[in-house]
Amino acid sequence: MPKIVIAKQLAGKKIITNDGEELGKLIDLNVHEVSGKLESMLVEPNLDNPTARALNKEDGLLVIPYSSVLASSDHIIVDKKSLSSRD
DSSP states (O other): OOOOOOHHHHTTOEEEETTSOEEEEEEEEEEOTTTOOEEEEEEEEOTTSHHHHHBOEETTEEEEEGGGEEEESSSEEEOGGGOOBOO
8 A cells, every 4th residue: 555645744845866966845746636646846946056046947946746756754855867957
């Protein structure tokens, strides 16, 4: 049986790449209206981090696909290679 993660438990967690870069803090989640599956995370960017500054933003927030998540515990670890940068 899959473990269900409650959104409240995720709010405010730091988002870190698999090579240790802190991208920012989780603000909200985008959920598919019909299926209820998590689609993406809205992250307040850490503007001190060059990778976070280079990523695409919507209304000032990073939009990180949930498919990029590798692990979640004290922090949420995402695969850096799967993230989209501005051109």
